[in-house]
Structures are given as C-alpha cells and as structure tokens.
Amino acid sequence: ENIFDRSRMAPKTPIKNEPIDLSKQKGCTPERNPITPVKIIDRPQPDPWTPTANLKMLVSAASPDMRDREKKKELFRPIENSEQSDTPDPLQYDIVDDSTVDEFEKQRPSRKQKSLGLLCQKFLARYPNYPLSTEKTTISLDEVASILGVERRRIYDIVNVLESLHLVSRVAKNQYCWHGRHNLSQTLKMLQEAGELQYGELMTSQHKEQDLEYKSGEQKKETTPDSQDRPLLEFSEPDCTSASANSRKDKSLRIMSQKFVMLFLVSKTKIVTLDIAAKILIEETQDTVDHSKFKTKVRRLYDIANVLTSLGLIKKVHVTEERGRKPAFKWIGPLEFPGKTDELRGHSQTSDPLPGTQRGACAQYQTSVTGKQRFTRHTSFNSAQPCEAARRKVSSEPNSPRQERQACIVNSDENCSKMINLAAVCRQKIEEDTGEMILNSAKNSNITLPFSLLPVPGDSDFCVNPLPQAVFPVVQADVPSFSLPISITSQASHPSTPAASKTENGKPTLVPNQPFLCFPSSSLFMLCGGLQENNLSETLPTAGDVGNRSAEAQAAVPPAFCQKRSFHKCSSPSAPVDDEEPAAKKQTLEQSDLPLSLVVPKKPSESPKAEPSPGSGCSSAVHLETNHLDLASPAAAEAANKESTKPLDCQEQEKQSQNKDTDEPPPGNEHIAKENANQPFQPQYLYVQPTAGLSSFNFLFSANQAPGAINLATNQLPSLSVPCVMVPSAALASFPFVCSPSFTSPLSPVPDGSFSAAVSTNFSMSSLASATPVFISTTAVVTPKVSPAPSVDPQQPAHPTLHLSPVLTRSCSAVKLDSPVCVGHPVTLLKLQQPSSAPLTPKSIRPAHHEAFFKTPGSLGDPVAWKKNEGNQTRNASSVQRRLEISSTSPD
DNA sequence: CACTCCCGCCAATTA
DNA sequence: TAATTGGCGGGAGTG
Numbered sequence: 001e002n003i004f005d006r007s008r009m010a011p012k013t014p015i016k017n018e019p020i021d022l023s024k025q026k027g028c029t030p031e032r033n034p035i036t037p038v039k040i041i042d043r044p045q046p047d048p049w050t051p052t053a054n055l056k057m058l059v060s061a062a063s064p065d066m067r068d069r070e071k072k073k074e075l076f077r078p079i080e081n082s083e084q085s086d087t088p089d090p091l092q093y094d095i096v097d098d099s100t101v102d103e104f105e106k107q108r109p110s111r112k113q114k115s116l117g118l119l120c121q122k123f124l125a126r127y128p129n130y131p132l133s134t135e136k137t138t139i140s141l142d143e144v145a146s147i148l149g150v151e152r153r154r155i156y157d158i159v160n161v162l163e164s165l166h167l168v169s170r171v172a173k174n175q176y177c178w179h180g181r182h183n184l185s186q187t188l189k190m191l192q193e194a195g196e197l198q199y200g201e202l203m204t205s206q207h208k209e210q211d212l213e214y215k216s217g218e219q220k221k222e223t224t225p226d227s228q229d230r231p232l233l234e235f236s237e238p239d240c241t242s243a244s245a246n247s248r249k250d251k252s253l254r255i256m257s258q259k260f261v262m263l264f265l266v267s268k269t270k271i272v273t274l275d276i277a278a279k280i281l282i283e284e285t286q287d288t289v290d291h292s293k294f295k296t297k298v299r300r301l302y303d304i305a306n307v308l309t310s311l312g313l314i315k316k317v318h319v320t321e322e323r324g325r326k327p328a329f330k331w332i333g334p335l336e337f338p339g340k341t342d343e344l345r346g347h348s349q350t351s352d353p354l355p356g357t358q359r360g361a362c363a364q365y366q367t368s369v370t371g372k373q374r375f376t377r378h379t380s381f382n383s384a385q386p387c388e389a390a391r392r393k394v395s396s397e398p399n400s401p402r403q404e405r406q407a408c409i410v411n412s413d414e415n416c417s418k419m420i421n422l423a424a425v426c427r428q429k430i431e432e433d434t435g436e437m438i439l440n441s442a443k444n445s446n447i448t449l450p451f452s453l454l455p456v457p458g459d460s461d462f463c464v465n466p467l468p469q470a471v472f473p474v475v476q477a478d479v480p481s482f483s484l485p486i487s488i489t490s491q492a493s494h495p496s497t498p499a500a501s502k503t504e505n506g507k508p509t510l511v512p513n514q515p516f517l518c519f520p521s522s523s524l525f526m527l528c529g530g531l532q533e534n535n536l537s538e539t540l541p542t543a544g545d546v547g548n549r550s551a552e553a554q555a556a557v558p559p560a561f562c563q564k565r566s567f568h569k570c571s572s573p574s575a576p577v578d579d580e581e582p583a584a585k586k587q588t589l590e591q592s593d594l595p596l597s598l599v600v601p602k603k604p605s606e607s608p609k610a611e612p613s614p615g616s617g618c619s620s621a622v623h624l625e626t627n628h629l630d631l632a633s634p635a636a637a638e639a640a641n642k643e644s645t646k647p648l649d650c651q652e653q654e655k656q657s658q659n660k661d662t663d664e665p666p667p668g669n670e671h672i673a674k675e676n677a678n679q680p681f682q683p684q685y686l687y688v689q690p691t692a693g694l695s696s697f698n699f700l701f702s703a704n705q706a707p708g709a710i711n712l713a714t715n716q717l718p719s720l721s722v723p724c725v726m727v728p729s730a731a732l733a734s735f736p737f738v739c740s741p742s743f744t745s746p747l748s749p750v751p752d753g754s755f756s757a758a759v760s761t762n763f764s765m766s767s768l769a770s771a772t773p774v775f776i777s778t779t780a781v782v783t784p785k786v787s788p789a790p791s792v793d794p795q796q797p798a799h800p801t802l803h804l805s806p807v808l809t810r811s812c813s814a815v816k817l818d819s820p821v822c823v824g825h826p827v828t829l830l831k832l833q834q835p836s837s838a839p840l841t842p843k844s845i846r847p848a849h850h851e852a853f854f855k856t857p858g859s860l861g862d863p864v865a866w867k868k869n870e871g872n873q874t875r876n877a878s879s880v881q882r883r884l885e886i887s888s889t890s891p892d
Numbered sequence: 893c894a895c896t897c898c899c900g901c902c903a904a905t906t907a
Numbered sequence: 908t909a910a911t912t913g914g915c916g917g918g919a920g921t922g
Contacts, residue, residue: 111920114898141911153900156913173907173911252914296915302897327895 117306127178137178161307164257195262264331273328
C-alpha cells in the first residue's frame with residue numbers, strides 16, 4: 001500500500017518517522033554517532049515531507065525480516081516512487097514515472113528497473129555531490145535499503161564501490177558517512193599514481209614474462225614488489241579518515257573497483273574491456289584463470305561498472321576487436337587531477353626508508369629519475385597501505401584471515417597474476433588491434449599508458465607518477481633479456497640514488513636528472529640525454545664485460561630502455577651531457593606548450609638546463625625517465641619487431657640533417673616517413689608538440705646532435721643546428737618521444753641563445769606538410785622513405801652508423817633515424833599508421849602494430865639490435881649519419 | 893545464444 | 908550467538 005502511495009504520496013505523512021528519510025534528505029544526520037545507529041530507532045520520528053516516509057516507517061519498524069518482505073512486496077518499485085516523492089531528485093523518477101504509468105509494470109518491474117545502476121542512481125540522488133563540509137551525512141544502510149526497496153545486499157554493492165572512491169566511508173556498523181565528490185579528484189589521482197606504478201610494473205613484468213621466460217624469476221621479483229605496492233589502492237582509505245571503516249578488510253569488491261578505475265586512469269585510450277579487466281583483476285596471480293573465476297570476476301565488474309556508470313565516471317562502449325565486439329567501458333570522468341596528492345606525498349616521503357622490495361623497485365626507478373617527489377608519492381601509497389593493513393590487523397585483533405588473505409593477494413599475488421594476465425593480454429592486444437584496446441596499450445606499453453596519462457598535468461606530480469612506472473616497464477619491455485637486467489639494475493639502484501643507477505652503466509653524472517622523459521603522445525615529448533649515448537657505447541663495453549647483468553642489459557638496451565642507461569651513458573663518458581638532458585626534458589615539457597623554438601634553442605646550447613623554462617625542471621626530469629621507460633617498453637613490444645631500429649638511427653639522423661634545411665618547407669616529401677616509428681633511443685630528440693604552433697607537425701630535436709650535425713644545420717640555418725625530426729602530429733600523437741636534452745658539443749658554431757631563436761625560425765612550419773612527418777636531424781635529415789627503399793639505408797652513405805643494427809628493417813618499415821651523435825640510438829619512427837603517409841606500410845608489419853600500441857618510438861627496435869646499434873652508432877653517430885629505412889618491405 | 897547482472901545463499905567477520 | 912558484510916555463482920532477463 002505504501003508503495004502505491006508513493007505515487008500519490010502526499011506529503012501527508014509527516015509522521016513517518018524514519019530517520020532514514022532524514023538521512024536521505026540531504027541533510028544528514030550529522031550528529032549521529034559513528035556508532036552504528038540502530039535502524040529501528042529511527043522510526044518514531046516522522047518526517048514531514050517524505051511521502052515515502054510511510055514506507056520507510058513501515059520498513060524500519062519492521063524487523064529486518066519484515067523489511068525484506070516488505071521490500072519484496074514493494075518491489076513493485078514503490079521504492080522509486082517513494083523516493084521520488086521524497087526527494088526531488090529527478091534521476092530516479094524516470095523509471096518511476098513509467099512504472100507509474102503502468103502499474104503492472106511497476107509491479108513487475110523489469111529487470112532494468114532493478115538494475116544496480118539504476119539503484120545506484122537513486123542512491124546517489126539522495127545525497128549531494130558536494131555536501132557542505134560542515135555537515136556530515138550519514139547513511140544508514142537499512143534506511144536506504146528500505147527506502148530504495150532493495151535488499152541490503154545490493155546496497156553493499158553500491159557502497160563498497162563508493163567507498164573505494166572515497167565517496168563514502170564506513171563509520172560504524174550499518175552506517176556510512178557520505179563525503180560526496182570533494183575528494184574524488186584526489187582519490188582518482190591517487191589511483192592513477194598507484195595504477196601507474198602497479199600496472200606499469202606489471203606491464204613491465206609482463207613484457208618480461210612474455211619476452212623472456214628465463215627472466216621470469218627476476219621479473220617475478222619485481223612484480224612481487226609491485227604487487228605489494230598494490231595495496232596502495234587501499235591507501236586512500238587511510239586518508240579518508242574514517243578509520244573505523246578501515247577495519248574492514250579490503251573487500252574484493254572495493255579493491256576490484258579501485259583497480260578497475262586504475263586501469264582506466266592508466267590506459268591511454270581510457271577504454272577498458274571487461275575481459276581484460278577481469279584478467280587483470282583476477283586475484284592472485286595465477287595463471288590459473290579458471291573459467292569460472294573469470295566469469296565471476298566479470299560479474300563483479302559489471303556490478304562495479306554499473307556503479308561507476310551511475311557516477312558518471314565511465315560509460316559503456318563496445319570495442320571491436322579482431323574477434324568481434326567486446327564489451328568495454330570508457331572513462332568519461334576527469335583525467336587530470338589537481339595536485340592534491342601532496343598530502344599523500346607528505347606521507348609517502350618516507351619512501352626511501354621503505355624497504356621495499358617492491359617499492360624499492362619503484363623507487364629505484366623513480367629515483368633514477370630523481371623524482372623524489374614522485375617517489376615519495378608512490379611510497380606514500382605504499383606506506384600508507386601497509387599502515388592500513390597494520391591497522392586493520394590490529395583492530396581485528398587476532399586477525400582476520402580474510403584480511404590477511406585479501407591483503408596479500410591483492411598486493412602481491414594479484415599483481416603477479418595481473419601482470420601475467422596483462423602480459424597475455426598485451427600480447428593478444430598487440431596481435432589484435434592496437435587501437436582498440438586500451439588495456440592492450442596499457443599493458444603492452446605499460447609505460448606508455450602512464451605517460452599518456454601523465455602528460456596532461458605536467459605538474460611535478462604528474463611527473464612523478466609516470467616516471468617510475470614508465471621507466472621500469474620500458475626497460476623490460478624493450479628487451480626482454482635486456483630488460484631484465486635493466487630492470488634489475490634499476491631496482492638495484494636506489495631510488496634515492498637515481499644517479500647511482502645511472503652510474504651503473506656509466507657515470508652517475510646526472511643522477512637526479514633523468515635523461516629521458518616520456519610523454520604521452522598528446523602532450524609530448526621527450527627527452528633524453530642522448531649525447532651520452534656515446535657514453536652508452538662506452539658503457540656498453542663495460543656491459544660487455546659484465547655481460548650479463550644490468551650493465552649488459554643497459555648496454556644492450558636500447559636507448560629507450562634505459563633511461564637509466566642513458567643517464568649512465570651520459571654520465572659516464574660524456575657525462576656532461578647528462579646535465580643537459582634534464583634540461584632538455586624540461587624544455588620539452590615546456591615546449592609542449594611552447595613552440596619548437598624553445599626546445600631547439602636549448603638543445604643547441606647543450607645545456608638544456610639553462611633553457612629550461614622555469615619551472616618544470618623537476619617534473620621534466622621525471623618525465624624524462626618515464627619516457628625512457630616508455631621507449632623501452634615499446635621496444636620490448638616491438639622486440640618482436642626488433643631489429644629495425646638500429647641502423648635507422650643513423651640514417652635518420654642523416655636524413656634529418658639533410659632535411660632540416662628542407663624541413664621548414666613541407667618537408668614532408670623529403671622526410672616524410674610515414675611510419676614514424678621513431679625510436680630515438682639514444683639519439684635524443686626533443687619533441688615539440690604539434691599543437692604548439694606547428695600546425696600539425698611535431699618536431700623532434702635530437703639532443704644529441706652531433707656537433708657535426710649541428711654544423712650542418714648551421715649551413716642554412718644556424719638555428720637549425722639542432723637536429724630535429726619532425727613528425728606529423730597525428731603520427732606522433734600516439735607515440736611517445738624521447739628527447740635528449742643534451743647535445744653535446746654541438747653547436748659550437750652557434751651560441752646557445754642564438755640557436756634557439758634560429759631554430760625556431762627554421763622550423764617555421766608553414767611549409768611543412770601536415771601529413772608527412774618530417775624528420776630533421778642535425779646531422780642528417782632523414783627523408784621519408786616514402787619510396788620503398790626498404791631494407792636499405794640507402795640514403796646513407798655508408799656511414800658507419802648503420803652499423804648497426806639491422807634495425808628496423810624489418811617489416812616494420814619504420815623509418816629510423818640515427819642521430820649521429822647518438823649513441824647509436826637509432827631513432828625509429830614508429831610507424832605512423834597514418835594513412836596519409838603511406839609509403840610505409842606499417843600495417844603490413846605486425847611489429848608495427850606493437851609499436852603502434854606502444855607508440856613509443858623507442859619500442860620499435862629490438863633491444864638487442866639497439867644495443868648493438870647504440871654501441872656502434874653512438875660512435876658512428878658522432879659522424880653525421882642518417883638513415884631511413886622502410887622497414888615494411890624488408891625486415892632485415 | 894551471448895551478454896548482463898539480479899538474486900540470494902551462505903561463509904566470514906563483527907558486535 | 909546474532910547480526911552484519913560481502914563472496915560467489917546460478918540462472919533469468921535482454922537483445
């Protein structure tokens with residue numbers, strides 16, 4: 001009866017009692033104790049207006065059982081009606097109205113009407129998105145359940161998800177506190193950071209796994225740590241406060257929800273398919289992905305997705321993959337978050353202290369970057385989680401098996417499993433379509449993802465997060481074998497002592513600054529300390545000695561790889577460069593906003609640092625690191641593709657140099673390389689976002705430019721001295737670029753300052769054809785190989801540069817540029833799948849796909865090849881060389 | 893038939 | 908011990 005009333009509901013029943021109503025009403029019952037309110041208690045009080053009150057009252061009055069019964073009876077959706085009547089919220093109504101229309105229907109509510117998503121909307125409608133801080137809204141589960149006419153179980157589903165996002169917190173039994181969205185951005189930010197770490201790592205690990213089984217052991221180690229990190233997710237809770245709530249263990253639903261959200265935040269595409277998410281989320285690692293388990297996971301994900309959808313954070317979409325269409329969800333919530341994480345950071349600062357096996361890894365990565373800040377943040381999370389865990393345990397007293405279990409699982413196991421899954425996924429994805437699956441991209445290019453995410457903010461914060469993740473993964477990704485070592489090295493190195501890590505290879509010169517930054521395509525750029533490449537080469541040798549370890553890895557590792565390496569490289573031999581690198585990075589960052597000119601100038605100067613625009617130094621550094629990572633990862637992915645890169649670099653460089661002159665004009669023809677797979681490893685380039693002013697072109701400047709190259713540039717354009725690569729923005733978009741800040745000696749001829757100006761000038765993009773990417777290398781410009789010159793490096797003369805590595809020749813057809821200076825980093829332009837530039841057929845090449853996913857230029861080349869190349873090239877690089885290759889035709 | 897995901901049993905945890 | 912939470916998966920509704 002009540003139910004029916006609802007529609008009519010007149011305001012009449014003032015009596016209604018129910019606290020529920022009150023609570024529901026926006027107001028909340030501030031006063032209520034955290035203590036679990038008694039459901040029953042409330043009844044007596046009537047609510048004036050809520051028509052539903054009657055219902056509520058009834059419900060409340062009734063014992064739980066009664067409630068249930070009533071609910072059932074009510075089924076008919078009285079709830080909705082009632083609520084509607086009660087609250088002004090429109091959302092709910094729709095259905096209601098309809099239902100009203102047909103009573104029958106009401107009675108027999110369709111499944112949709114009962115959906116969790118709808119229920120969640122109703123639930124949310126009850127509370128203000130941004131409640132006044134002063135007033136605390138408490139939510140009584142019983143009330144809500146009765147009001148909404150659903151079982152309490154369903155409310156748990158909603159509340160758990162909301163709790164994971166900190167929209168609510170558990171205050172006491174049966175009682176939750178409504179926080180609204182005030183902290184949502186912060187929470188998301190945290191999740192993003194955590195996600196980057198976790199998944200980035202995962203990605204890495206995955207790659208490793210994929211790549212090398214043998215490495216697995218190492219990987220696992222890494223992963224493990226990662227996994228531990230995972231707890232991070234939980235971390236937020238502590239912040240949240242409602243400590244009491246914390247006591248509860250982490251429930252899978254909560255954790256799953258956070259992880260799920262993290263996936264979105266980490267993914268470039270912002271789209272996550274359910275199956276991928278399920279795989280990733282399957283706890284505990286294991287490969288044993290029972291089918292049933294998978295199914296269950298998917299069910300849960302639907303539950304979560306429904307709630308998130310109601311929150312307006314995601315929306316359902318379908319991803320069409322090779323196999324067919326898959327259900328997926330797209331993140332439509334905020335992507336950037338104001339940096340509030342500071343708080344967290346503060347907590348986290350302890351990071352160093354944290355032992356972290358897991359963290360350690362992260363930290364190391366981070367540290368390498370310098371991103372203490374970043375690090376800290378991460379750490380904070382980590383630390384926080386542990387704390388929570390501790391708390392929980394404590395609170396629980398004896399212990400809660402579950403808690404432990406969950407915690408453990410979540411943390412480590414899951415991570416591992418996730419990683420595994422991710423790896424699998426990545427593979428699949430790669431195989432499949434690059435574009436579609438975000439996850440894939442994410443997974444595959446874990447690194448990338450983070451970057452992508454990162455780009456936006458540009459804040460230091462932003463930097464921090466991405467870097468670590470990116471870095472690691474990259475390494476691994478790049479070369480499996482290498483990666484391992486790399487990773488290891490990275491880990492080994494202290495986070496705190498980023499430099500150290502670098503040093504490993506070479507000298508620690510720049511410790512703090514990292515050579516490379518990865519930027520998401522959108523934003524931009526990258527940098528690297530390319531010059532150092534030389535160093536790299538040097539390092540390589542060392543590596544050779546060691547052979548095995550990280551050193552080797554580093555050496556082997558393509559530029560992309562190693563940020564660290566780069567650093568090392570830089571530090572070691574040519575150390576000077578290192579400093580530059582950071583600057584470059586910074587520049588790049590800045591550049592993103594700014595037009596190319598900025599970047600260029602700086603580079604030329606060699607001391608990028610100087611350039612640096614104010615500000616972002618730190619962040620830039622971080623980014624750099626990330627970039628490296630990205631690169632690496634992609635590389636790894638490409639590993640399959642492998643090869644391609646090395647030679648290219650040289651060529652590219654040469655081309656670039658050549659092109660430079662032409663660049664300005666629509667370079668396109670000349671240099672256009674459709675595929676741009678750039679893998680600028682060692683050679684470093686600064687990438688300027690197209691947006692900046694360049695119409696659609698992206699510029700890559702090589703940090704490394706060989707002096708000679710510079711000179712070349714000078715020919716026509718003094719400013720140009722800096723080698724650059726221009727790529728169509730579109731192409732780049734997806735790819736991360738790495739730039740090396742430092743140019744070593746490049747430009748003697750031109751004063752630093754001058755360069756900048758000049759450079760900018762040179763580049764005037766006016767002429768540049770939008771479509772075609774142009775590469776300009778100081779040394780040489782690479783011309784697009786539109787024409788098929790597949791395997792060859794035709795262009796290049798014989799510079800030793802080629803030496804190298806067979807770089808991309810492979811199918812990919814990516815064009816590679818070698819910067820002379822570079823240590824041999826070949827830069828591979830990832831294939832741009834852009835249609836326009838066609839010559840290259842990225843498509844043809846599978847690897848290409850991978851590349852695409854990763855988008856990281858670096859990714860393309862095989863690590864090994866790169867390594868080889870690097871070594872060779874670097875030296876060669878000194879001489880100007882350029883190379884373009886169209887991989888598509890002939891792989892090696 | 894596949895996708896969704898509601899429903900509610902029942903175990904774990906808490907009070 | 909009773910109540911609260913929440914994992915889990917059967918199986919129904921939808922398209």
